Amino acid sequence: MARLAEVSTATVSRVLSGGKPVSPEVADRVRVAAQDVGYRPNPAAQTLLRGSSRTVGVVVPDLGNPYFAEILKGVASEAAATEHHTLVAGTDEDPEQEYRSAIELARWVDGLLLCAPRMSTPRLREVAEAARRLVLINRVLRHSAVGSVVVDYHLGVRALCEHLASLGHKRIAYLQGPTAAWSDQQRQRGFRSPEASGLTIFRVPCGSTLVDGQAAVDEALTYKPTAMICFNDHVAVGVLSRLRELGLSVPGDISVAGIDNAPMSAHTDPGLTTYAVSTIELGRQAWERFTPRVTTATTHLQGELVIRSSTAPPPHRPHR
Amino acid sequence: MARLAEVSTATVSRVLSGGKPVSPEVADRVRVAAQDVGYRPNPAAQTLLRGSSRTVGVVVPDLGNPYFAEILKGVASEAAATEHHTLVAGTDEDPEQEYRSAIELARWVDGLLLCAPRMSTPRLREVAEAARRLVLINRVLRHSAVGSVVVDYHLGVRALCEHLASLGHKRIAYLQGPTAAWSDQQRQRGFRSPEASGLTIFRVPCGSTLVDGQAAVDEALTYKPTAMICFNDHVAVGVLSRLRELGLSVPGDISVAGIDNAPMSAHTDPGLTTYAVSTIELGRQAWERFTPRVTTATTHLQGELVIRSSTAPPPHRPHR
DNA sequence: CTGAAAGCGCTAACAG
């Protein structure tokens, strides 16, 4: 290709990278030749030289989960806008894999976006050392050069509690997220707010998926709650489905609320009351934390209460 | 690090890559030193030398779409199992971006997995030339070294037609997918099957999302169909939601069927009759097409009819 | 403005 245009490789490089002093005539010749041969520089060589791959890494517990899929979408789209690539890894909700994937990707990428709800703090710190730049989702770490974007889930739970209390509910079942997940603890903080003080909260082990929700309903019902707050909307959809099977009506017999406002939540029957957070915004914010000018501090994202028809005053007599 | 263990860089490389003749004593010393310093080889340098990045690229129209998210999950997980990384790009359903992303990633990766329903065949051919290895999802291209994994959607439509016909339906609205999408044409092939011969099909422009489905319902109803077949389950969920708003009961007044069997489809009310295809399997199959031993030919994936409660015999009198 | 040459970090080939 350098041969084709009869110039040195250095000149080709100058033309293609742009903004270098090259005579217009030569520049054109090079561009034509490049087009002809379909020449594109080898990115590995560029990376080696520059010390930057123009790539960000995204590590999440489950790539199939729409919540993370949307975050990924937000990041990838921002990244693409500045000629960056996006490397991904799913970790199957396994702390060991969270660590391995993060460490592995860290070597490749300019910046790492990590959602690792279960990784231990020391290991997280190791990752922070290994990565050029690290941004955490829904988790914080005291460490220079580590930024965080966290959703203030305790405010969400608080808002849901206030909403349910104002409807007259007293006994609330909380379907917990994955054990030891940082963001579940955030949610639980909401139950210690003044808005929740008149409520009795029954904690039920659950998880983060539709199937988890479905499975946890029966245990939750043993507490005779008049409302359920679910770890997220997926769980809530599973709950609605199981309640329907049991012949209980929502919100007639029992109210159900989710968290996150998943796309489907506006279309369930009944429509799901939830705490809406914008995952696209989350992705965008996370991306911004990679740019040098932005502080490494923690960004707090607030959501808003979305009241649909899955919540209503409790029945006068408890069901059954 | 080589200094720390008092050996040459070549020896370090031999130890770390494994399977090379090194005395156990030295090997241990190197491993300890590497551990100490936290040394990890520079992947860009390795890539440059090897000519392979151990990376696959995945290009899909919408990273936020659960359908593609699951395919991505399947591929990423298979890739990780063999120490490969996964690079992604979403293309916002834009043919131009489909092309640019594909060409761009092709330079980086060992293999490219491409779902580009709208890209023109000549451009697709260009991508095939640029990529070391190319696998297409739901699309075929006559070209050596290009494999495909396609879902036989015409069989799905055929099965749905047979199912609806056997229930006594005659007037069916089909809510079309994105214009010019290859996989929509596949579906439409199903309407030319014998099973559909007794049916009158009304084609309604729609799209691939929940919101598209919601919006297309009113036009579809002008044909007074007794059943609707939707491009995919997302559309169907949007349809269910709009029909509910209109006060029409499913399946009492009208039957609705989807395609794909999205995770949520078992949990809608009523449960959605659909044609189930395994996206995980799709991802896995796609991955297998990257391994040299596997032929580049097209793999056909079949789904199966899943009958839930959104389909039933038509009402005796048409609604309204 | 352009070419020659060094070197990014690594591993394969070649000596020893």
Added chain:
DNA sequence: CTGTTAGCGCTTTCAG
């Protein structure tokens, strides 16, 4: 078994 050396493809000095 181990060290030395060349070179992967590019960009960036440094000369001219």
